Amino acid sequence: MSNTRFRLPTITIRDAWSWTWPKLFAIALVLGAWEILYLSEWRPSYVLPGPIETFAALFDMVGTERFWLAVKTTITRAGTGSLLALVIGSIVGIAVARIKPLRLAVGNVITGLQVMPSIAWFPLAILVFGLNEQAILFVVVLGAGPSIANGVIAGIDHVPPAFTRLGRVLGAGPVALYRDIVLPAALPTYVAGLVQGWSFAWRSLMAGELLVIIAETPSLGTTLDFARQMSKVPELIATMIVILLIGMLVDTIFGTISRKIRRDRGLAIDD
Amino acid sequence: MTQAEVMLRTNNVSKSFGPEGAATVALSGVDMTIRAGEFVTIVGASGCGKSTLLNLFAGLDRPSAGTLEVNGKIALMFQEATLLPWLTARGNIELALNYAGVSRKNRDARVAELLEIVRLGEWADKRPHELSGGMRQRVALARCLAQGAQIVLMDEPLGALDAMTRDHLHDEIESIVAAQGLTVVFVTHNMREAVRLGDRVILMGSRPGRVVYEQSVPLKRPRAMDSNDIASRAAELTNRLKAEQGTLQGADS
Ligand SMILES: Nc1ncnc2c1ncn2[C@@H]1O[C@H](COP(=O)(O)OP(=O)(O)OP(=O)(O)O)[C@@H](O)[C@H]1O
């Protein structure tokens, strides 16, 4: 076993818990506020059901096969899109960080893409690809890729010059310098980019599933849309809760990895 | 008697930083020859260009004028420990062994040996931020020795250490250098340390950085840090440095 390579950190239950409980607390607050709103009869209960009715609907929904098909479709899309964004974003990021002319040409474009709301790409994507998976994936990748690429670029830019000088003194070749020094040094910023990339991917995907309805394929987006059309409000809100939970779960995993990496290096944990 | 091979030489080397006109002249007209197996210590006021000179030798920077000769593989121990924070003490040393071409199966034993020399055997699996400043310096020293170079440049390697640890490392460095026939350039602010370790002490002056005085130290080894010979030579160096800085006060024999 060699210790010179970077290894993925191990995560304890305690890490996960200390990251999770504030979120659980926040959920409790929201549920409380919701129940009060419901009891106040601000809107009729067929428009705004209470938490109990909604969770009953959620419970029923979880028992159906269609629900799990929907979750599977959506998660598969999120996974494929994020993975594609990860690969493309990382490669583009490294290329832009390494190659000066490319940086001048593409650096600002990436930041521009990051600022552009990815939902604005959908009309074009639908025309180019049709109402299908590719259109959705295209926008998810465009949503997440720039954050990931920018994370790589910022990470590499901020590698302390002392580390690269050390690499030269130790006799690292260009590949070893990147593998052993530059990339590990850039890792915390890279992971921060991944966290941001994920939230953009998830948002883009939900927008995509609402805009690009592929009728024969149930997804969380279509479930939302059908619930709205049928005025099944408890089901609608239940689906929203599922969307929220999946987003938070993945964010929690990334966040925990990120905190662990920073703690291992004695860096400040800023969130 | 034939003289040993030249390992390091500067010919009228100058180094300035910054734009012309407003440049900082770090080194000016430095001539220095260091031969195989020599242990040379460099002393001089803060900012006189010692680190700059080591960087030039290590090829991290180019001289603005003059030429440089380097005959052999160089290891440089930076003034700051510069350990990689994602690796343990062991990992930092292993990385240097890896680049030095030490085979994987020999690395563990070599790491243990080096950590023993710097008295950090128990701390192998700690990360840099879990170590004290002096411990980090010692890991950097071990890493420097791990590089398997013939020429070793050390920039105030023992600055942050207590007297006992420092004395121990003087002995260790001295014996490793003798056993492996290393050529050493060792920068320090401590005049006694310079005399204790050096075959030759080079005193550098400031503004611009240059060589102002050299003293060979023919004292027999092992030498004791608190011996009178070392004390009187160190005092002489201190006086020279003060004179050079124009701050020598009062009459002194
Ligand atoms: N990269 C740099 N850019 C600009 N100026 C520099 C740079 N490196 C060193 N200098 C200048 O060169 C001079 C010599 O610096 P150097 O670090 O070599 O001093 P030193 O003798 O090692 O001092 P110390 O004993 O405090 O470590 C200083 O005036 C410093 O400001």
Ligand SMILES: [Mg+2]
């Ligand atoms: Mg210095």
